[in-house]
Amino acid sequence: xxxxxxxxxxxxxxxxxxxAGFALLGPWAGRVVAAGTCFPSGTTVRWIVPFSAGGGYTxxxxxxxxxxxxxxxxEIVVENHPGAGGATGSTKLFKATPNGRTIxxxxxxxxxxxxxxxxxxxxxxxxxxxxxxxxxxxxxxVGKPTFDKGIRTIEDVLQVKEPLIWGVTGxxxxxxxxxxxxxxxxxxxxxxxxxxxxxxxxxxxxxxxEIDLVESTFSSLISxxxxxxxxxxxxxGPKVPEHAIFEKxxxxxxxxxxKMVGANASDVLGAAQVxxxxxxxxxxxxxxxxxxxxxxNGLYEAMTNPGLKAIADGARRPIDPIGAEEARRAxxxxxxxxxxxxxxxxxxxxxxxx
Amino acid sequence: MFDSFLxxxxxxxxxxxxxxxxxxxxxxxxxxxTLIGMFFGILPGVSGVTGMAxxxxxxxxxxxxxxxxxxGSIYGGGTYCGSITAILINIPGTAPNAATCLDxxxxxxxxxxxxxxxxxxxxxxxxxxxGVFVLIAMLPVMRATVLAFGPAEFFMLAVLGLxxxxxxxxxxxxxxxxxxxxxxxxxxxxxxxxTGALRFTFGTLYLQDGIRLVPLFLGMxxxxxxxxxxxxxxxxxxxxxxxxxxxxxxxEGVLSVFRYFGLFIRSSILGTVIGMIPGIGGxxxxxxAYGHAVQSTKDNQRFGKGDIRxxxxxxxxxxAKDGGSLVPVLAxxxxxxxxxxxxxxxxxxxxxxxxxELMTTNLHLAFLLIWALFISNQLTSIIGVMIINQVVxxxxxxxxxxxxxxxxxxxxxxxxxxTAMGDVLLTFVFGVLGYLMKKHAYPRVSLVIALxxxxxxEVNFRQAMRxxxxxxxxxxxxxxxxxxxxxxxxxxxYPFYQSxxxxxxxxxxxxxxxxx
Numbered sequence: 001x002x003x004x005x006x007x008x009x010x011x012x013x014x015x016x017x018x019x020a021g022f023a024l025l026g027p028w029a030g031r032v033v034a035a036g037t038c039f040p041s042g043t044t045v046r047w048i049v050p051f052s053a054g055g056g057y058t059x060x061x062x063x064x065x066x067x068x069x070x071x072x073x074x075e076i077v078v079e080n081h082p083g084a085g086g087a088t089g090s091t092k093l094f095k096a097t098p099n100g101r102t103i104x105x106x107x108x109x110x111x112x113x114x115x116x117x118x119x120x121x122x123x124x125x126x127x128x129x130x131x132x133x134x135x136x137x138x139x140x141x142v143g144k145p146t147f148d149k150g151i152r153t154i155e156d157v158l159q160v161k162e163p164l165i166w167g168v169t170g171x172x173x174x175x176x177x178x179x180x181x182x183x184x185x186x187x188x189x190x191x192x193x194x195x196x197x198x199x200x201x202x203x204x205x206x207x208x209x210e211i212d213l214v215e216s217t218f219s220s221l222i223s224x225x226x227x228x229x230x231x232x233x234x235x236x237g238p239k240v241p242e243h244a245i246f247e248k249x250x251x252x253x254x255x256x257x258x259k260m261v262g263a264n265a266s267d268v269l270g271a272a273q274v275x276x277x278x279x280x281x282x283x284x285x286x287x288x289x290x291x292x293x294x295x296x297n298g299l300y301e302a303m304t305n306p307g308l309k310a311i312a313d314g315a316r317r318p319i320d321p322i323g324a325e326e327a328r329r330a331x332x333x334x335x336x337x338x339x340x341x342x343x344x345x346x347x348x349x350x351x352x353x354x
Numbered sequence: 355m356f357d358s359f360l361x362x363x364x365x366x367x368x369x370x371x372x373x374x375x376x377x378x379x380x381x382x383x384x385x386x387x388t389l390i391g392m393f394f395g396i397l398p399g400v401s402g403v404t405g406m407a408x409x410x411x412x413x414x415x416x417x418x419x420x421x422x423x424x425x426g427s428i429y430g431g432g433t434y435c436g437s438i439t440a441i442l443i444n445i446p447g448t449a450p451n452a453a454t455c456l457d458x459x460x461x462x463x464x465x466x467x468x469x470x471x472x473x474x475x476x477x478x479x480x481x482x483x484x485g486v487f488v489l490i491a492m493l494p495v496m497r498a499t500v501l502a503f504g505p506a507e508f509f510m511l512a513v514l515g516l517x518x519x520x521x522x523x524x525x526x527x528x529x530x531x532x533x534x535x536x537x538x539x540x541x542x543x544x545x546x547x548x549t550g551a552l553r554f555t556f557g558t559l560y561l562q563d564g565i566r567l568v569p570l571f572l573g574m575x576x577x578x579x580x581x582x583x584x585x586x587x588x589x590x591x592x593x594x595x596x597x598x599x600x601x602x603x604x605x606e607g608v609l610s611v612f613r614y615f616g617l618f619i620r621s622s623i624l625g626t627v628i629g630m631i632p633g634i635g636g637x638x639x640x641x642x643a644y645g646h647a648v649q650s651t652k653d654n655q656r657f658g659k660g661d662i663r664x665x666x667x668x669x670x671x672x673x674a675k676d677g678g679s680l681v682p683v684l685a686x687x688x689x690x691x692x693x694x695x696x697x698x699x700x701x702x703x704x705x706x707x708x709x710x711e712l713m714t715t716n717l718h719l720a721f722l723l724i725w726a727l728f729i730s731n732q733l734t735s736i737i738g739v740m741i742i743n744q745v746v747x748x749x750x751x752x753x754x755x756x757x758x759x760x761x762x763x764x765x766x767x768x769x770x771x772x773t774a775m776g777d778v779l780l781t782f783v784f785g786v787l788g789y790l791m792k793k794h795a796y797p798r799v800s801l802v803i804a805l806x807x808x809x810x811x812e813v814n815f816r817q818a819m820r821x822x823x824x825x826x827x828x829x830x831x832x833x834x835x836x837x838x839x840x841x842x843x844x845x846x847x848y849p850f851y852q853s854x855x856x857x858x859x860x861x862x863x864x865x866x867x868x869x870x
Contacts, residue, residue, distance in 0.1 A: 002795045012714050025764040048765070053403050053404060053406075053407040053696070055695070058407055059410070059699050059703075062410040063410075063414075063703075066414075077571075079772060080407075080772075080775075081772065082563075082772060083559065083560070083563050083772060083774065084545075084560075084562035084563055085545070085560070085562070087559055087562065088559050088563075088772075088774070089563075091559060117550075118477065119552075129630070130799060165821075165824055165826065170547065170548070170549075170550045171544070171549065171550035172545075172550055182745060191824065193820055193821065193824075194547075194548045194549070195547045195548040195813045195817050197817060200632065200686075201632065203686075204500070204501075204632065204682075204686065205504070207501065207686075208825055209826075210504055210505075210821060210827075211826075223686075223707060224686070227686075229686075263496075311414050311703070314703060314704065314705045315699075315702050315704075315705075316702055316707075318700075349549065349550065351551040352548055352549045352550070353480065353546075353551070
């Protein structure tokens with residue numbers, strides 16, 4: 001990519017970055033990108049983030065950036081294209097020229113939701129899948145005030161007479177899909193309170209006792225769990241997060257709960273796979289096979305770099321990488337499940353407005 | 355607590371940090387961070403958030419202390435600079451600076467830019483100090499304070515903000531309400547925040563997020579005023595051709611903050627309190643402060659035409675908010691703004707967990723962050739004062755040169771935020787709309803306030819009613835909510851009472867509505 005085609009925003013970004021780096025004598029200042037492995041020397045690759053600069057996707061991108069540059073031998077320029085809950089940037093990425101010089105990180109679950117809502121005319125599996133940075137496995141928690149009132153375990157949740165209040169952002173979110181489908185399959189009596197701008201707001205609401213249940217990624221909920229504002233009740237998925245909390249007390253998974261209540265465990269696992277679809281690195285459809293292979297190998301090398309893991313662990317942003325093929329298989333399974341539970345999800349969406 | 359404060363002071367003034375082979379005194383880091391924040395803050399459409407996001411990879415190998423100092427000072431550095439462009443050329447550098455345009459720019463048009471900038475610098479510095487002191491005082495009770503606000507309280511804050519429409523429309527209430535109605539209508543464009551249904555998006559992805567504030571402000575303020583300037587055949591913004599002809603002075607502006615000290619204190623309190631509440635935002639805070647200034651003063655006819663109180667209130671509020679917005683970050687790890695979100699990210703990246711651990715074991719690091727914010731707020735005002743004589747030259751630049759430059763700046767600013775051409779188009783749509791509104795005496799500020807507050811109003815009303823339906827919310831059991839209801843009623847009734855008294859005494863007052 002030549003300088004002429006670099007957008008004004010990228011130019012501002014470069015100027016600002018150069019000034020900041022020089023002024024601060026940071027060790028990354030003036031870093032030398034290794035000689036090209038996937039691309040000719042001096043190539044720039046655009047990395048699209050469909051969310052704003054202050055969020056987790058940007059953070060993951062910024063952490064990954066230097067390691068990926070070394071692995072693929074090109075300068076990575078992170079560009080934020082927020083809008084429409086991620087659909088704007090995801091669409092831009094889908095329609096980009098498939099030469100390997102535009103890739104990005106997307107919310108696979110969000111794209112699945114947009115697909116079943118009919119808001120986008122593409123699906124996650126049509127992208128060129130390069131790998132998955134981390135799955136977005138979720139945890140269902142109860143707020144401390146509700147815990148103090150006696151809802152302490154998932155068994156208590158299943159036995160309530162009055163519906164519990166479950167806080168969600170909106171119907172397009174992974175956590176709403178999980179909450180809607182899992183509560184239906186497991187027979188949890190609930191009502192939704194929607195409209196929270198993000199997970200931090202509904203966590204605060206649970207800490208106040210306004211709502212009872214929340215569901216989100218473990219990395220989003222670890223701070224309030226450690227602070228005692230939330231208590232974990234169930235894991236949405238088979239994997240147990242690596243944390244002392246789960247070593248001290250055994251938290252059941254939703255598949256185990258399914259067996260307990262006589263629900264179909266594989267249906268429950270399918271729903272869990274949709275919510276855990278993850279932060280996936282993709283390119284537009286049609287990238288040449290050799291470039292795809294080089295990029296996906298480089299991405300995997302970057303994601304498994306011990307230096308990256310150390311930084312990500314310090315930031316409490318777990319990296320749980322899987323390669324392109326495995327990611328593609330997981331997403332195909334998630335897509336099948338999303339379509340399977342579309343009606344349950346649509347019914348729950350209708351409830352939001354009543 | 356005092357020991358932690360002393361420890362942080364020692365680290366800041368006596369310590370140093372290693373960057374490779376180079377050792378830099380810690381006190382230098384907030385100075386550098388302030389300059390970075392100012393650089394990004396002065397560019398329309400770009401803010402300190404961009405700077406912080408860019409710097410994250412550079413800081414991976416740093417230790418915690420320089421990271422806290424840098425990000426805290428960038429966060430504080432961006433706020434004031436946006437008011438310089440708001441006053442001189444009617445372009446708010448960041449959305450919270452938009453309220454400063456309402457009286458700051460008219461002052462520049464009258465040749466009093468120095469006074470406005472002086473008042474802005476002083477109100478910002480003092481408001482920031484107020485916010486920091488309140489933050490420190492709140493440390494033991496910050497958790498309880500954040501937990502005390504819920505949908506009912508947020509709803510009443512939105513209603514309080516909307517009552518400003520009635521006040522600024524005084525004398526032309528029909529037009530003011532019409533403009534406010536259009537603003538509310540525009541606020542509902544996009545995704546229904548509760549059900550997710552799409553409203554008035556006409557099948558486009560662009561409108562799914564609703565009307566963005568950057569094109570709104572750039573259009574309604576910058577583009578409208580440049581069209582107005584060009585159409586008026588005015589030679590320069592100030593009407594003067596030489597800097598020497600400008601009236602007003604820096605010190606007159608600075609002293610005005612002390613002259614209106616009560617207003618300054620009230621605005622700072624508003625900013626600090628609103629800053630503490632996640633989800634409200636600095637834009638709402640500054641307009642609420644502006645509205646309060648209009649409502650709480652007897653002789654409010656000059657608001658919108660260059661009243662210095664219309665600069666003091668939003669500026670004090672805006673900078674006091676920075677201190678307040680760190681309360682949820684420190685207490686819960688919940689950012690009250692996008693800038694605070696990146697400060698939080700920087701802390702987490704280096705293993706500093708907000709919440710109880712930070713407020714007990716690592717309290718000295720919390721104080722270090724507060725120091726960084728304080729230093730950057732004061733430094734930006736000092737630098738702002740130092741460059742006043744240079745920047746006021748903008749107000750004597752010939753219109754033929756300035757108008758095209760501002761249009762280019764508006765295009766760049768509109769595009770820079772999201773790289774969406776739709777934002778550029780929308781900027782000019784609002785520019786033309788604003789010009790027509792100005793020409794026919796429909797108050798633009800009513801439309802802007804309603805648009806900003808619309809979503810806050812709707813979401814919290816629906817959530818509050820739903821919680822009440824679920825039996826989780828008893829309105830009469832919430833003292834803050836009841837207090838806000840009372841305050842709102844007083845805010846609405848008092849201006850009409852004043853107006854009735856005035857009509858009985860000296861005849862009908864001139865409305866400020868059409869000049870906004």
